Amino acid sequence: MRLDQISDRVYANCDGETGGNVGIVIMEDSVAAVDAQYPVSGADFRKSIPTVTDKPVTHLLLTHIHGDHIFGNQAFEDCEIVSHRRLREKMEGNLMTEWAPGNLERMLEDIRENRPERAPLFEGLRIVLPSSTYDERYALDGIEVIHLPGHTDGSAVVYIPGDRTLFAGDLLFAKTFPWAGDPTADPDEWIDSFKAILRMDVDAIVPGHGPVCDKGEIEIQLEWFKAVRGEMRGLISGGATQEEAVSHDGYPGFYESIGDRRERSLRHWHSVWKRKMI
Numbered sequence: 001m002r003l004d005q006i007s008d009r010v011y012a013n014c015d016g017e018t019g020g021n022v023g024i025v026i027m028e029d030s031v032a033a034v035d036a037q038y039p040v041s042g043a044d045f046r047k048s049i050p051t052v053t054d055k056p057v058t059h060l061l062l063t064h065i066h067g068d069h070i071f072g073n074q075a076f077e078d079c080e081i082v083s084h085r086r087l088r089e090k091m092e093g094n095l096m097t098e099w100a101p102g103n104l105e106r107m108l109e110d111i112r113e114n115r116p117e118r119a120p121l122f123e124g125l126r127i128v129l130p131s132s133t134y135d136e137r138y139a140l141d142g143i144e145v146i147h148l149p150g151h152t153d154g155s156a157v158v159y160i161p162g163d164r165t166l167f168a169g170d171l172l173f174a175k176t177f178p179w180a181g182d183p184t185a186d187p188d189e190w191i192d193s194f195k196a197i198l199r200m201d202v203d204a205i206v207p208g209h210g211p212v213c214d215k216g217e218i219e220i221q222l223e224w225f226k227a228v229r230g231e232m233r234g235l236i237s238g239g240a241t242q243e244e245a246v247s248h249d250g251y252p253g254f255y256e257s258i259g260d261r262r263e264r265s266l267r268h269w270h271s272v273w274k275r276k277m278i
């Protein structure tokens with residue numbers, strides 16, 4: 001895997017071919033990795049780190065629970081794996097349900113059958129839990145991991161103030177339609193998290209998916225989220241059903257959806273706002 005230099009101490013891979021974006025922050029004596037993709041690509045990512053630094057990898061900082069970011073944890077099992085408390089709790093819960101031994105095997109079978117091109121990335125999948133958690137913030141040498149929910153309830157960003165650089169995780173799908181249908185996704189929290197990022201001293205943003213960008217991309221997405229919020233809440237006040245809210249054609253134009261991502265995201269948002277507006 002190729003790692004491109006983003007700023008003084010930050011490198012990243014944003015080609016998106018083998019999972020979510022990943023990167024590293026070079027600290028005084030060691031290295032912190034950000035996200036881990038899938039088992040096979042996570043191992044490839046780990047192997048690529050010595051091509052840009054001799055320092056040992058001591059930390060893996062997770063932005064959120066989705067498999068394209070955390071199924072590669074096992075390649076960093078010797079490191080301190082850091083996540084928001086809710087991310088670890090959700091992983092512990094999943095080990096009793098969808099990731100319980102028989103179910104995990106069924107999930108892999110399902111991937112082999114329905115997404116055969118992705119299946120090789122999952123080979124050898126073993127769930128590895130975070131070893132450290134935090135509620136609001138986690139600080140390391142020149143790095144701040146900050147809880148910013150919206151995409152999921154346990155989402156976080158990795159801020160390197162000295163480099164004016166930020167890993168946004170999946171709060172930002174740069175130049176593409178976001179996946180906003182996770183059961184814990186909350187568009188109001190997402191809007192607040194966009195605003196929090198705009199207040200940070202940041203030039204370069206490594207999104208969870210898509211190319212490296214700047215705050216201009218956050219502004220574009222924030223405007224669209226706000227416009228949809230105004231429009232959809234108005235529809236809900238008028239008694240619109242979920243179907244009506246999803247098929248409504250009055251939302252402003254935005255990036256093309258990948259598959260049914262737009263529909264499932266809007267469906268979820270309708271349920272969130274409907275619940276809040278009762």
Ligand SMILES: [Zn+2]
Binds near residue numbers: 170
């Ligand atoms: Zn995600």
